[in-house]
Amino acid sequence: MPQLAPALGSPGTGDAVGIHVRFRDWIGERCIPTIGTNAGSPALPFQRWRRSKEAFAPEIVERALCETPGVVRHIVDPFGGSGTTALAAQFLGIKPTTIEVNPFLADLIEAKIAPLDFDAATTAFRCVVERVARGCAPDAPLFSGAPATFVEPGRDGRYIFSRAVASRLLAYRSAIDLLQDPVCRRLFRVVLASAAIPASNVVVSGKGRRYRQGWRERERDPGVVDELFRAGVLEALHDLRRFASRRCLDYVLLRGDARTLAADIGAQDLAVFSPPYPNSFDYTDVYNVELWALGYLRDGAGNTRLRHATLRSHVQLLRDFAGHEVGSPSLASTVDALQQVRSQLWNPHIPEMIGAYAEDLSVVLGHLRRRMRSRGRAYIVVGDSRYAGVDVPVAKILAELAEPLDYRLIALEPSRSMRSSPQQGGRHELGEMLVVLERR
Numbered sequence: 559m560p561q562l563a564p565a566l567g568s569p570g571t572g573d574a575v576g577i578h579v580r581f582r583d584w585i586g587e588r589c590i591p592t593i594g595t596n597a598g599s600p601a602l603p604f605q606r607w608r609r610s611k612e613a614f615a616p617e618i619v620e621r622a623l624c625e626t627p628g629v630v631r632h633i634v635d636p637f638g639g640s641g642t643t644a645l646a647a648q649f650l651g652i653k654p655t656t657i658e659v660n661p662f663l664a665d666l667i668e669a670k671i672a673p674l675d676f677d678a679a680t681t682a683f684r685c686v687v688e689r690v691a692r693g694c695a696p697d698a699p700l701f702s703g704a705p706a707t708f709v710e711p712g713r714d715g716r717y718i719f720s721r722a723v724a725s726r727l728l729a730y731r732s733a734i735d736l737l738q739d740p741v742c743r744r745l746f747r748v749v750l751a752s753a754a755i756p757a758s759n760v761v762v763s764g765k766g767r768r769y770r771q772g773w774r775e776r777e778r779d780p781g782v783v784d785e786l787f788r789a790g791v792l793e794a795l796h797d798l799r800r801f802a803s804r805r806c807l808d809y810v811l812l813r814g815d816a817r818t819l820a821a822d823i824g825a826q827d828l829a830v831f832s833p834p835y836p837n838s839f840d841y842t843d844v845y846n847v848e849l850w851a852l853g854y855l856r857d858g859a860g861n862t863r864l865r866h867a868t869l870r871s872h873v874q875l876l877r878d879f880a881g882h883e884v885g886s887p888s889l890a891s892t893v894d895a896l897q898q899v900r901s902q903l904w905n906p907h908i909p910e911m912i913g914a915y916a917e918d919l920s921v922v923l924g925h926l927r928r929r930m931r932s933r934g935r936a937y938i939v940v941g942d943s944r945y946a947g948v949d950v951p952v953a954k955i956l957a958e959l960a961e962p963l964d965y966r967l968i969a970l971e972p973s974r975s976m977r978s979s980p981q982q983g984g985r986h987e988l989g990e991m992l993v994v995l996e997r998r
């Protein structure tokens with residue numbers, strides 16, 4: 559029977575843990591080159607559960623809190639991702655509201671910010687491991703509804719999981735589903751999801767999914783799922799236990815599309831977020847393996863629904879990109895310039911996608927404006943893009959479209975440089991910018 563004792567030492571043991579665990583205790587004394595996203599952060603507690611390339615550094619939340627005039631009690635992030643804003647807010651003693659459309663990421667966020675009963679978690683872990691060891695897996699088809707490439711024999715001789723690994727993942731999934739406690743169920747599901755890629759024959763990067771080198775010769779043994787699950791649970795319980803007494807344990811998590819859900823949030827003092835960039839990075843694709851392997855997606859229709867609920871920041875899914883009256887001169891000239899070079903674009907819908915992207919951001923900013931108190935602020939990290947030599951100055955467009963929504967521009971500053979898309983040769987030229995707005 560695997561032991562969890564090292565992870566479950568009493569709170570207050572270990573370094574720098576007290577009644578009021580402060581933000582610095584969490585982020586440590588690491589050196590942070592920028593406050594931009596993907597800044598090469600080391601393995602932070604919580605963030606290490608599932609490394610996320612697009613997560614921004616938590617210090618941006620602290621800075622926003624210090625700079626915002628008046629008292630800040632409520633903070634919102636309409637594009638939650640891995641939950642950096644929500645978690646940082648809890649450390650800083652502020653109640654977070656987070657929206658996230660991707661159900662795996664929404665679970666990942668909630669697993670980090672929801673209080674956990676550690677005794678119940680220990681018992682639940684034993685229960686799951688015992689059920690799997692007894693071979694109590696259901697006689698169900700492996701990942702039914704998932705694309706054929708998921709499980710051996712796959713398609714054209716290629717597959718993401720061997721049958722043995724897929725059955726072991728399914729055995730854990732079924733054992734977890736039988737748990738009574740919804741908080742434990744969610745935490746273990748997230749840990750198992752985070753084991754899916756390391757247990758598979760593929761790796762995933764910003765450029766998509768590819769097979770590991772020599773994957774056929776070095777195919778994963780199902781025992782790797784046992785090891786990854788145990789190590790993941792230990793790590794998660796360690797972090798949750800160590801920081802269990804952070805200053806705020808309250809939160810609101812809304813699962814779904816920020817373009818509609820942001821209309822219904824409570825009053826806010828501050829927003830800190832980073833939306834998807836208009837760079838053809840498709841978040842549904844990036845998390846596809848977790849979504850199918852853990853049963854977040856069960857059929858093609860569910861996949862299509864999820865993709866339609868995401869921001870119109872990419873062209874992989876052909877959708878309605880029409881209409882973009884958001885009052886930004888830079889947007890108008892950019893769309894015009896892109897239309898002139900349409901024949902050179904790798905996808906002809908890119909000009910309209912850029913317009914639709916700006917419109918989506920405008921809708922979310924409009925909702926936030928209605929919920930934000932006077933002199934409340936929004937700190938937004940965005941990335942510029944370039945298509946066929948045409949720059950898409952996202953930060954400038956954002957600042958311009960915010961003006962008629964009654965925001966004042968406080969700052970527009972470079973955050974770090976970013977590689978342009980592979981289609982542009984991947985040079986380090988594009989800017990990642992921080993835009994600071996204040997509600998009039």
Ligand SMILES: C[S@@+](CC[C@H](N)C(=O)[O-])C[C@H]1O[C@@H](n2cnc3c(N)ncnc32)[C@H](O)[C@@H]1O
Pocket residue numbers: 610612613614615636637638639640641642643657658659660663814815816817831832833834835841867868869
């Ligand atoms: C750049 S990431 C946010 C990263 C986050 N700041 C962090 O530190 O982890 C953008 C997130 O927006 C989510 N997203 C995309 N479209 C959305 C929508 N319509 N509503 C809510 N979330 C959405 C994506 O799933 C992704 O997790």
